Amino acid sequence: MATELPTIPDSLPSHKDLFYDDQWHPPSNKQYRETYSPGNGQVIDLIADAGAEDVDRAVQAARLAFESWRSTPASQRADGKGHLESGGRHAQAHADQQGGPRAALGGRSVLTSCCLLHRRRVLT
Numbered sequence: 001m002a003t004e005l006p007t008i009p010d011s012l013p014s015h016k017d018l019f020y021d022d023q024w025h026p027p028s029n030k031q032y033r034e035t036y037s038p039g040n041g042q043v044i045d046l047i048a049d050a051g052a053e054d055v056d057r058a059v060q061a062a063r064l065a066f067e068s069w070r071s072t073p074a075s076q077r078a079d080g081k082g083h084l085e086s087g088g089r090h091a092q093a094h095a096d097q098q099g100g101p102r103a104a105l106g107g108r109s110v111l112t113s114c115c116l117l118h119r120r121r122v123l124t
Contacts (some may be wrong), residue, residue, distance in 0.1 A: 008037070008044050018048045022062035028053040 016032060017024045031049040036042065050058075067078070 012045050016045070016047055018050055018054055018058070020058035021064075025054070025057070028057075037057060 015024050017026045019025075027048040027050055027053040029049065031051070032046040033049045034043045035045050035047045038045045048054075
């Protein structure tokens with residue numbers, strides 16, 4: 001018996017905003033853009049369209065997180081304890097908001113797909 005796959009809407013994350021600094025943020029420009037299925041080219045959802053201000057905020061949050069991570073002893077980082085452990089718990093707790101099955105996105109997570117789209121837009 002074949003396994004029934006979830007529909008595309010059921011597979012997508014519940015949040016459409018940007019995730020950084022351990023929380024969701026609407027785009028500062030209040031713009032959302034369509035994202036397309038690589039399989040058939042149809043619009044499957046709207047996603048936040050990050051602007052330069054959003055990128056600056058995310059980079060600032062990453063720098064602050066790196067300072068904390070850098071001060072964690074290497075032995076603790078190697079054990080997967082501390083920051084990595086809490087990050088893993090966070091990812092598990094929010095898995096339903098970050099995308100389920102990836103078939104609709106060509107095997108990529110929503111975040112990866114969005115980053116690739118943004119990178120292509122910036123480079124072209």
